[in-house]
Amino acid sequence: MDIKASLAGEIAKAVGLDGAEVLDMLETPPDPKMGDAALPCFKLAKTMKMAPPKIAEEIMGKLQKPEYIAEIRVAGGYLNFFYDKTFYVKTVMGEVLAAGTDWGKAKIGAGKTIVIDYSSINIAKPFHIGHLSSTAIGSALYKIYSYLGYDVVGVNHLGDWGTQFGKLITAYKHWGSDDEINKNSVSAMLELYVRLHKEAEQDESLNDEGRAWFKKIEDGDEEALRIFEWFKELTLNEAKRVYDRLDVQFDSYAGESFYNDKVGAVVDELKEKNLLEESDGAYVVRLDEHKLPPAIILKSDGATLYATRDLAAAKYRHQTYDFDKNLYVVAYQQNLHFKQVFAVLEKMGYGWADKCEHVAFGMVSLEDGTLSTREGKVVFLEDVLNAAVEKTLAIINEKSPELENRAAIAEDIGVGAVIYSTLSQSRIKDITFSFDRVLNFDGETGPYLQYCHARCNSVVERAGERNAKMDYSVLENDEAMAVIKLLESFPQVLVSATEKNEPFYVTRHITDLAQACNKYYFEHKIIDDNEEQTNTRVALTKAVRDVLKRGLSLLGIKAPDKM
């Protein structure tokens, strides 16, 4: 049952207000000593023409105390409610235990489709730390939406189109070696790419050559396509390794090249709808009424642009998936771009334009400045993962040398630490990447949560098979109550995370849960010789373990049973 909602209903009945309105007013006091729920009465002062403390008293007098409320107190303008601990603990624990590992699972998304565009790496370019945010945020949203019953379509909108591929082929033709490329794949391509930019500063003809090779790709030239597909395959193979480690999946790899034969229709449609306007030789859609600069649809040489392809992609996604939300997990650099694309869709008369949303996140930079592929100034994500796993393995060898499957556990913890670091703050914040920070495993970190999970698991295993006889009174203490409240609100946190597209809400919540659990663990012995009380404390431990594991898995982080 939803105690808060029920309480709101009772209050509403007593005062003659709307239940939903009261629920909206109800809040949680800053300190549990002040109560479990509070009604601030200040807003009622105007309509009731009384001082807030008087109102609080008035309501207290009229209210028939429900069974789940132990005490009601007036504190200034607040009316504070104390739950009946016995009732509360029994009710919440009953629900959580019944749900088991599926606590928080819901069907609210049934029949609704969410398209999420995330990661979207570029072919022939390194999979670097700059891609981690989009990949981790998008993947976490994918998992959370799915858990709430939505049909989710994960799209890796590959950057596989543009003159840079012509340039790359040029560089390959001049200086490339097949062996080198097969061996080092993206690193070798990056080297060629960097070299071309350098040499083109002296020799402008290299750029012309690049454009010519790209034209060949466009025209379907056999050799150009063969080389391009080869590069693409090597890049995706390399990316696949990282995706597997991060537990990231996609349902579609339809990238820019996929929409190449679909942009023409969009241009025609814009013309038919009289939205296209010639401007300095280019064709644009004016967006004055949206207070936005015009969106360029066609270059003066007739070629299409990024925005044109995104329009085609949005249309395609709508036709193919009939989405309820179409999310783009892309850095905030592209704020204006997406505003323009969505505005053009609206002008085209598509009512679903408002279902498109840019899920923006902050920039990643290095301590000594911006990442730059062109200058070769990048940190490969794989290197970060490897460093984290290596450090983890060293810690395990020191702390738990007898542990089995050390390599596999180190992998889960190291990778988890990296994912956690990027999902541990609101997505809009910029991140200055630092190995020191990512490789810190103390305090609020992935390993902290995994450790708490493993410790809970260890206790549950040690306790062995238990029967169902419970004595819930053993959980009526501050530490257990704090844990139970966090367990209770886990489902609502998942919903909030989807409403705001903020996986970080989940990260924070399960971090709080681990903290509360650690406090409980320190204060209370779980296994003792009182059978029913032990059953109950073990059940709480199990519930925490399962929710931690579920929460971590929704973020893409594994939870080893031992560490």
Added chain:
RNA sequence: GCGCCUGUAGCUCAGUCGGAUAGAGCAACGGCCUUCUAAGCCGUGUGUCCGGGGUUCGAAUCCCUGCAGGCGCGCCA
């Protein structure tokens, strides 16, 4: 110049609907392993919530304005 975002403890960040005494982690120092995993727990203290106005019973939160930083502003993606 214009637009968007950010500004909270030495550092990195929470603070979801305007609510009670603004909180965590890191770093520093001190304590806690004979007892369920010490990657843990407890303790010590620091705030011009960027500045200035305003709205409100009440503002870190809303509005206006100034400052600082980031990003973006037609043929790159």
